[in-house]
Amino acid sequence: MTRSGHSWRAPRRLSRSRHTDVRGLRYHLREWGEPGAPIILLLHGGRDASGTFQFLVDAMEGDWHFIAPDWRGHGLTDRAPGGYWLSDFVGDLDILFEELFADRAAIVAAHSMGANVASLFAGLRPEKVSRLVLLDALGNLLDLSPVPIVNTLLRMLNAPRPGRSIRPYPTVPAMAERLRRANPRLSEVQSEFLAEHLSRPLPAGGFVWAKDITFERAFPTLHDAAEWGQCWSRITAPVLSLLSTDDRAHAITSDPAEVSARAAYFRNISLAAISNTGHNLHHDAPHAVACAIEAFLRDEPVLECSGLEPVVVI
Template sequence: MPDPYAPRLVSTGRTLTVRGLSLHVRCWGPPEAPPLVLLHGSRDASATFQFVVDALAGPWRVLAPDWRGHGLSDRAPGGYWWQDYLADLDALLDALVPDAPVRLVGHSLGGNMALLYAGLRPERVARLVSLDGFGLPERRAEEAPAHLARWLDAARRQAAPVVYPSLPALAARLAAANPRLGTPRALFLAGHLGRRMPEGGWTWAFDPAHRRPFATLYRFAEAAACWRRVRAPTLFLASGVPFPPALADEPGGVEARIALVPGAVCERLAGTGHNLHHDAPEAVARRLDGFLA
C-alpha cells in the first residue's frame, strides 16, 4: 500500500461558534496574504481542497470551513435545511473576512451556495468560481406528496453509519468511486473524510442524516432569481461530463443556466469527473490563480 499523499502546504485549524454550532475552518498560507474562501460539496470536507491549494501559485490565505455536519464541525440535532448553509456562510464571512468583499470558490453544493449568496449579498463577493455547481434539476409541484412522504419516512429512521474495517478499506471505496484519484490521494482524503469508530473500524465523518432528502423540493426558478442579482465576475469551471447529467436534457442545458449570471464565463476541463479538483488540481489551480488575481 503506498504512503498517503504528502501535502506541500500544511493546514492549521480554528473553530468558530456559529448559530449555536462549533464550525471548523481549515487555513493555509500566511495571514497577511489575500483571503480566498473555499466551500466544499455535500458529504465532503475542507481537506478535499488540499491538492488544489498545493498547486496554487498564490500567495493566498486560504480559508475553508467544514459545513455543519461535515468534517470536524458539529452536527445539527434537528437535521439539515439548505438555507442553514447560507446563514452559516453569512456568519462565517463576517467572522473571517469582515472588512472587504471576498473571493469565493465552491464545489458542487458549495458552488451552488456561493452562487445564491453572491446574489443575496452582492456587495460581499468580489469574484466567484463555481466548480461543477449548476443547481439541480427542476422539481415539479406534483412531485411534492411523494417527496414529502419519503422525507417523513427518512426522518423517522435513525440513520446508521456505514462502517469499513480499516482506513485503507475506506480509501479503496473512494478510489473505486473515482479511479482518477489514485491510492496515495485516496489515503490522504480518507484520513480526513473518515473517522475511527470507538468500537473499531472507520466510518465517514459526515452526519449520516445527510443521506436523507431535504424536506423542500428544488425549484430552480427561485435560484435563478438569485443568480440574476450576482454582480461579481463569475467563472463556471465544469468537469468533462455534465453534472448532474439530467441538466443536459433541459432546454438550453447548463449553458442556459450560466447565461442567467451577468457576464459569467464557463470553461470545461476535459477528462475530469465531478470531483475535478481531485482529477486535475493543477489545471484548476492555474485557472483560479488567473481568474481570481
Template sequence: MTQARRVAAGLAIIGRMKASHCEQLDIRGLRYNVRHWGAADAPAVFFLHGWMDSSATFQFLVDALAHDWHVIAPDWRGYGASEWLGRPYWFPDYYGDLDALLAHYSPDRPARIVGHSMGAAISSTYAGVRPERVAQLVMMDFLGLSTTNDTDAPGQLAGWLDNLRKEQPVRCYPDHDTFARRLQLANPRLSDARAAFLARNVSRTLADGRVTMAGDPWHKVASPVRYQAGDVMASWRGIRAPVLMLLADKGYVAERFADAPAEIERRLACFADMRRVTITESGHNLQHDQPEQVAAAIEGFLARD
C-alpha cells in the first residue's frame, strides 16, 4: 500500500471514530495526560493500557461499544503525552499513580477498570490490596509473568547497574508509513487503516521528522528485582470484585504457558469471582484484533448505574 493510500485509509477510519479529548493534570508530581471518550455524566470506566503503548490504543474498542460510557484512559508515566522521566522506572509507582487517579476521578465510589497487559498487572494487584476501591475488573490477556529462579537475581541486578551507565537507544522510523508497516510486521492481523491510525496516535514525532513509539526507552531496561509470581498471586486472592478474564487464543498467556496448562488453572484459581472468555483469532493486542468481540464481552460483564 502506498503512503498516500495508507494516509487516506487512516483518515477514512478516523472519520468514523468516536471523538476523544485529553486533559493534563498533576499526579504525584508528574504531568499526566488523560484521554476521555463519552459524556462526563455517563457511567465511568477506566481503560488502562499496557507496556510500550498509550491511551489511543483503545480507540477501536471504544468505537465498538454499544452503550454510552465515560471512558477515562490515562497515559501511564513515561508513555504517550504524560511526562517521561528519562531514567529508570520503579514499577510500584504505577500503583501509587492509579490510587491517585481513582481519588481524582472516582473519590466516592469503587471504580470499574479494564486493564490490558501491564494495565491488567497494575490494576489486579491494586484491586487485591485496595479491594474497596474496585467494583469490577476486566483483565485483558494477562495472567502474570513466568516464574523466575533465585539464581537469576544477581545477573538481573548487574544488568540494571550496567544500563545506568548507558544512553538508552531510541528506535526511530523515517515516517509514519514506515512505522505502520513495522506495526503490521509485529501484528499481521492489523488492517492497513488501523495500522495507519496507530502509527499516528501511539507515536511521537521527533524534531527531525522521524517517528518513534511514544514510550520512554528506559521502560525497556529490565527491573533490578526479579518477578515474584507468588507475591502477585497473593494479591489476587485479596480481590473482592468480580473479574472478567479475557484471554486471546493466540496471545501472550497462551504462548507463555503453552507447556504448562496446569499453571494457567492454578493462577485462575486465585480469583474468588471470575468469568473467563476466550477471544478468538486474536493476538495479545486483542483491542486491535477483535474489538467487537472484546466490547461485547466487556459490556456483557460491566454493570451500569
C-alpha cells in the first residue's frame, strides 16, 4: 500500500535498503537480488531516485544482484550544503566503487545524468568498468562554447534556495497524475509507483518531491562535446548506448549528426534506439531495454530484441 492508502501491483523483485558514508554524506543504497550473483550498478538521472529502476529490474530475466544508489540530494541520500557540481557526482562514484567493488571491475547501467557521470568515470578509471550501458545520454544537450557566462551566473543566483517554501501536493495519486501529464506513456500503476518513490511526506500534511530543490541551481558541467570526448576516448570497456526516440527540442536524439560525432570519441560503442520512447526509456519500454542489456552482456545481437531500431552513424 502507498502512504495514501492507494494500492499498486507488487513488484516481481523486492528491494532492500542500506546506507553508507560517502564524502561526508549518508548515502542510501537500494539492492535487488541475491549477494553472490553478478552485480549490475544502476545509476539514476537528475531529479530521480533509485526506486524508479524497479520496472527495469523486474524485466531482467537473469539472476543479477542490482545495486542502485540515490545520488547526493536525491531520494533518501543526504542533501549537500555546498551545492551540486558535476565533479562531486564523479567523486562520489569513485568512493562507491572503492566500497562496493574494491579492485574488481563492474558492470554499470545508467540513465541521463547518471550515465553522463558514469561515462566520465569510465574514462578516468577505465580499469574499474567492465561493461557500460548508457540510457539516453551522450553528454550535455548543447555545446556551450564560448560559455554564456552572464546567463549561467544569473541562473545560479536566481535558482531556488534552501528553506524556500514548496507548494505540496495533497496526495501521492495527485503526484502520479502530474507524472502522467509529463509522460503520457506511463500507466496508472507505473505513475503511482514512481510518485511513491520520488516523494516524501511533510509533517504538516501533503507531499513534496524528495529531491533537494537546490539541485536546480546551475549544476556546472562540461561545456562542449570535445571536453566530454577527452574522457570518453579513454574508456576501454565495451559500451552500449540506448537512445530514446525523444523529439524534444535540443535532445541529442533529434540530431543524428551530433550522435555520430559524439559516438566517434568511443573506442568500442554500439548504438540502438528504442521505439516509441521518451527520455525515460526504461520506464516507457523496460522489457526492450532489459532485453538489449542482457543481449549486450552475452555478446549477442542487441537489434534482435523487439522494439529496437538501428542508429545510423553518419
